[in-house]
Amino acid sequence: MGEVQASMEMERDMRKPQQKARLAILELAHMMSVPMSLTAVINLKVPETIWQDGCNTPLSAAHILARIRPNGRGGDAENLQRLLRLLTSYDVFNEHLSSTGERKYSLTDVGKTLVDDDQGLSYAYYMLQHHQDALMRAWPLVGEAVEDPTTEAFVKANGESAIEYYTKRPEVMSLIYKSFSGMSIPFMRDVLEVYDGFQGIETLVDVGGNSGVTLAFIMDKYPNVRNGINFDLPAMIATAPHIPGVVHVAGDAFQSVPSGDAIFIKWVLLGCTDEETKLVLQNCYKALPANGKLIVCEPLAPELTDESRRTRALLGGDIFIMTTYRTKGKHRTEQQFKQLGISSGFPHFRAFYVDPYIAVLEFHK
Numbered sequence: 001m002g003e004v005q006a007s008m009e010m011e012r013d014m015r016k017p018q019q020k021a022r023l024a025i026l027e028l029a030h031m032m033s034v035p036m037s038l039t040a041v042i043n044l045k046v047p048e049t050i051w052q053d054g055c056n057t058p059l060s061a062a063h064i065l066a067r068i069r070p071n072g073r074g075g076d077a078e079n080l081q082r083l084l085r086l087l088t089s090y091d092v093f094n095e096h097l098s099s100t101g102e103r104k105y106s107l108t109d110v111g112k113t114l115v116d117d118d119q120g121l122s123y124a125y126y127m128l129q130h131h132q133d134a135l136m137r138a139w140p141l142v143g144e145a146v147e148d149p150t151t152e153a154f155v156k157a158n159g160e161s162a163i164e165y166y167t168k169r170p171e172v173m174s175l176i177y178k179s180f181s182g183m184s185i186p187f188m189r190d191v192l193e194v195y196d197g198f199q200g201i202e203t204l205v206d207v208g209g210n211s212g213v214t215l216a217f218i219m220d221k222y223p224n225v226r227n228g229i230n231f232d233l234p235a236m237i238a239t240a241p242h243i244p245g246v247v248h249v250a251g252d253a254f255q256s257v258p259s260g261d262a263i264f265i266k267w268v269l270l271g272c273t274d275e276e277t278k279l280v281l282q283n284c285y286k287a288l289p290a291n292g293k294l295i296v297c298e299p300l301a302p303e304l305t306d307e308s309r310r311t312r313a314l315l316g317g318d319i320f321i322m323t324t325y326r327t328k329g330k331h332r333t334e335q336q337f338k339q340l341g342i343s344s345g346f347p348h349f350r351a352f353y354v355d356p357y358i359a360v361l362e363f364h365k
């Protein structure tokens with residue numbers, strides 16, 4: 001029987017629900033192979049090797065290995081090809097199969113997100129950050145968040161919180177900065193193309209602004225923002241890089257936040273419990289003038305649970321938060337944010353869906 005015929009017969013058999021179910025559970029059972037293979041090819045520098053000079057020329061695994069290894073020797077091309085085939089099935093690489101059976105690989109649009117741009121940023125650092133040893137140690141304990149939500153899996157596995165762990169290690173901090181910037185800048189580029197809510201603001205406070213890169217990006221596009229205050233925890237501010245025009249201020253948003261015409265918060269509230277989120281929103285309310293505005297960019301959990309990529313990406317991120325940062329931090333729905341805003345004093349709320357993952361939420365006094 002030829003492979004095509006066998007495949008057609010398998011398609012037909014797949015109509016049997018039990019076979020479909022067994023196949024689905026095996027896919028789930030082997031799911032771990034996907035992020036670990038992706039992390040491996042990033043560490044091996046496969047994406048930039050294929051992308052060399054922006055050409056995206058299809059290369060065989062042996063050719064990729066020869067380019068990666070300066071002396072052109074060593075490495076197991078067959079094993080590299082096995083990683084590339086799996087990741088092709090997840091749309092990271094395109095596979096080009098020749099009539100002789102040789103397989104070559106180029107980058108898809110997904111794969112291209114792993115190649116550094118002219119500022120040295122890409123999503124590769126986000127992948128690497130998420131799969132560091134310390135974070136991986138926490139995953140076997142994910143179920144304990146159900147039994148005991150008082151302590152994060154990360155803390156149980158590593159004896160300290162993720163933030164404490166990061167800030168003690170300069171090499172981890174530099175990965176964190178690249179990871180957040182690599183994820184943040186492409187999103188902000190899209191936001192600033194369509195969202196004009198920063199017009200008319202002179203002093204903008206970025207609460208939990210980390211390195212200050214996002215704030216600098218906003219100030220570049222909106223020169224009316226003349227005073228940019230990057231506010232973060234003391235340990236983060238201690239290692240924040242110097243950025244012209246950005247003033248770094250250390251503090252704790254649970255205590256108070258600096259005053260400004262408007263306040264910006266991005267990718268912070270997901271790491272807070274509902275009570276802490278309310279506290280931060282109340283502190284923002286106090287720090288804003290009459291008619292002041294709080295602009296929040298956070299992942300928005302979908303109301304409906306379906307099988308879409310968006311739902312999976314967002315709910316997967318939600319479990320990442322639960323495991324790594326806060327067992328009761330979470331991705332919230334639009335309605336949950338609206339209610340938290342109202343209970344913190346903000347009577348007006350608007351949501352802008354500028355990106356499938358992160359939304360822009362405006363809270364007005």
Ligand SMILES: C[S@@+](CC[C@H](N)C(=O)[O-])C[C@H]1O[C@@H](n2cnc3c(N)ncnc32)[C@H](O)[C@@H]1O
Nearest residue numbers: 180184208209210232233252253254266267268
């Ligand atoms: C996931 S990072 C997001 C950084 C940045 N806003 C971005 O979008 O790239 C969360 C940031 O919130 C900061 N943060 C967490 N709790 C905070 C608090 N209580 N007060 C101020 N900053 C806080 C962290 O130190 C970290 O820099």
